[in-house]
Amino acid sequence: MTEVPVKIEKDGKWVVSKIDIQQESMAVGEPVNRQIPFKSIVDLEERKNILVVTQKGEPPQVLRIASVEKVLQALKKVIIMSCSAYRLMAYFMSPAIRGGVMVTNPQWEKGAIAVLKTSIWFVSQNKQVSVPLSDVASIELTKREVQKKQVDVVKIDHLENSEVVTSFILCPISTLQVLFNFLKDATKEMDMAGNELDAVAAQVGMLIYSGMDSHAIENMLNISHKELDAIYENLSKLGLIEVMFIRKEVQLTPKGVRYISDAVKPPSP
Amino acid sequence: MGRILIVDDTLFMRTLLKNILFSGGHDIVGEAGDGDEAITKYKELKPDLVTMDVVMPKVNGIEALKAIKGLDPNARVVMCTAVGQEQMVKLAIKTGARGYIIKPFQAPKVLEEIKNVLGS
Numbered sequence: 001m002t003e004v005p006v007k008i009e010k011d012g013k014w015v016v017s018k019i020d021i022q023q024e025s026m027a028v029g030e031p032v033n034r035q036i037p038f039k040s041i042v043d044l045e046e047r048k049n050i051l052v053v054t055q056k057g058e059p060p061q062v063l064r065i066a067s068v069e070k071v072l073q074a075l076k077k078v079i080i081m082s083c084s085a086y087r088l089m090a091y092f093m094s095p096a097i098r099g100g101v102m103v104t105n106p107q108w109e110k111g112a113i114a115v116l117k118t119s120i121w122f123v124s125q126n127k128q129v130s131v132p133l134s135d136v137a138s139i140e141l142t143k144r145e146v147q148k149k150q151v152d153v154v155k156i157d158h159l160e161n162s163e164v165v166t167s168f169i170l171c172p173i174s175t176l177q178v179l180f181n182f183l184k185d186a187t188k189e190m191d192m193a194g195n196e197l198d199a200v201a202a203q204v205g206m207l208i209y210s211g212m213d214s215h216a217i218e219n220m221l222n223i224s225h226k227e228l229d230a231i232y233e234n235l236s237k238l239g240l241i242e243v244m245f246i247r248k249e250v251q252l253t254p255k256g257v258r259y260i261s262d263a264v265k266p267p268s269p
Numbered sequence: 270m271g272r273i274l275i276v277d278d279t280l281f282m283r284t285l286l287k288n289i290l291f292s293g294g295h296d297i298v299g300e301a302g303d304g305d306e307a308i309t310k311y312k313e314l315k316p317d318l319v320t321m322d323v324v325m326p327k328v329n330g331i332e333a334l335k336a337i338k339g340l341d342p343n344a345r346v347v348m349c350t351a352v353g354q355e356q357m358v359k360l361a362i363k364t365g366a367r368g369y370i371i372k373p374f375q376a377p378k379v380l381e382e383i384k385n386v387l388g389s
Contacts, residue, residue, distance in 0.1 A: 100374025101382045203281060210285055211376035220284050
């Protein structure tokens with residue numbers, strides 16, 4: 001039906017090939033020679049300009065496809081709409097809020113939501129947004145004003161390049177409830193009771209969220225380096241933070257003091 | 270860079286915003302813990318921009334925004350509220366707020382919003 005040029009990863013090397021997109025499957029040409037029924041695809045991930053297609057099986061078969069943006073868009077759309085996934089027609093707004101700031105003129109888009117093994121996809125005529133389930137920070141069934149009416153929506157917060165991005169999904173309440181339960185279940189390992197942190201640790205968490213560094217947190221909360229370290233330890237044990245890097249706190253040695261003292265002396269006449 | 274008045278009833282949020290705005294090169298000219306104090310400080314300090322919490326004791330953020338816009342129709346006010354109170358956005362924008370930030374927020378985005386509003 002439609003043949004598109006691609007590069008496929010084969011035995012650790014990228015080889016030039018073609019994909020023939022058919023009604024119910026796609027045929028990967030020479031030298032890969034593989035027929036992939038869309039219904040056998042259980043996962044689709046996007047990593048920069050590479051699509052990772054996972055076919056069910058023991059073990060699952062993984063196909064990495066690279067191409068130009070236009071081709072990848074066409075492939076994504078057809079795979080998402082035809083693969084084995086929990087799919088529903090809905091309105092979505094993504095992104096609606098980025099880093100706590102409302103996006104200017106966010107629009108509801110009519111399209112489909114597909115929940116795959118590792119990610120949620122929002123697909124409309126012009127847009128394909130992927131949210132990896134491992135990056136989902138929170139899911140909430142809430143209300144939002146749409147055309148002067150309060151309607152039920154699912155709100156999803158996820159991390160994108162260290163920014164917290166909020167998206168909304170709108171569809172009939174029964175479907176919304178199913179989607180909400182499905183997503184809650186898919187991300188249940190992140191659930192916590194909510195009483196694990198004391199007030200100071202919660203404030204530390206809020207300051208980390210806002211982008212404050214350790215020095216700023218110590219100053220703002222008037223706590224010592226040791227106290228902050230103990231809180232970090234606890235947050236880390238709970239899986240709430242990860243260590244990015246360890247910064248050294250140092251002092252000058254006698255040799256260093258001598259060097260600096262000499263360096264600032266005015267030149268002798 | 271702007272002269273900014275921070276209005277929030279919690280010291281923690283005021284300190285956080287102060288740190289973020291200071292790191293962006295802004296001058297924090299004052300702080301207020303409720304809407305009443307915000308109106309008084311606005312008259313006194315004439316800041317370039319106000320960050321205004323919505324839910325506060327005595328006079329809330331929306332009422333304080335109305336009063337400040339009454340004093341100065343060109344006042345630049347950025348509203349600041351918690352998740353789940355997004356429906357306040359429309360009311361605040363209708364009342365004349367120039368921007369909106371939702372807690373919890375991230376420093377780079379707050380600075381971007383403040384820059385946009387100061388430039389408007």
